[in-house]
Amino acid sequence: MPVLPDRSTRHSTVAMALRTAALVNALADPAAGPEEIAAVLLAHGEPAPVAVTPEDVTAMRGAAAPLREVCAAASADEAAALLNALLAAHTGPLRLTAHGGTAPWHPHADDDDAPWAAWFLASGCLALTVLLWERQAPPGRTCASASCGNVFVAHGSGPERRYCSRRCATRERVAAHRRARTATAPGVD
Numbered sequence: 001m002p003v004l005p006d007r008s009t010r011h012s013t014v015a016m017a018l019r020t021a022a023l024v025n026a027l028a029d030p031a032a033g034p035e036e037i038a039a040v041l042l043a044h045g046e047p048a049p050v051a052v053t054p055e056d057v058t059a060m061r062g063a064a065a066p067l068r069e070v071c072a073a074a075s076a077d078e079a080a081a082l083l084n085a086l087l088a089a090h091t092g093p094l095r096l097t098a099h100g101g102t103a104p105w106h107p108h109a110d111d112d113d114a115p116w117a118a119w120f121l122a123s124g125c126l127a128l129t130v131l132l133w134e135r136q137a138p139p140g141r142t143c144a145s146a147s148c149g150n151v152f153v154a155h156g157s158g159p160e161r162r163y164c165s166r167r168c169a170t171r172e173r174v175a176a177h178r179r180a181r182t183a184t185a186p187g188v189d
Helices: 013-028 034-043 054-072 076-090 116-135 166-184
Strands: 095-097 106-108 140-142 151-153
Touching (some): 013 054, 054 116, 054 140, 106 116
Antiparallel strands (some): 095 106
16 A cells, blocks of 8 residues: 655545555455544555544445446447546536645545545546546546455556556466466376
8 A cells, every 4th residue: 555645645536546546445344343444544645633424434334335246347449438427527626726725636526525435426527537538538447356345546657557566466376387287287187
């Protein structure tokens, strides 16, 4: 989990998208409670104290599901259709805020006093929308490891990523190597 101490960096599109993916993944764990979700928010630059209630976690889980669908979209067209529906249903007018001078200017598509779930869905939609706009490709992916299921932000140059982390990629390569060795071993049918 990246720690983004710089005031301007924590409000960048990529930082917001990384926070969205981290929250989607954390909220997929049924054991994650307010403390775990607050820790993710703090690690992604939310100012302390972060007060998250069990009710907030339940509502945020509901918000995470459609954001996961956007990351799992197979094409830019599919991701755009999902994002358009979410933007229409869950965001207000786009505006800039500096939270009374406590943060750099950045866009908001929700009220400053919105509950965590509304903020998460609106800010996540906004970040994923801008990534799709910039890249003309789905803004995220789901890890190709069958044992993982995490979403990750598809950004940067180079070949398209298939795995959420080096750990998942290595685990899959080792498993494939072992399967291949077992299949070619003498005396194996």
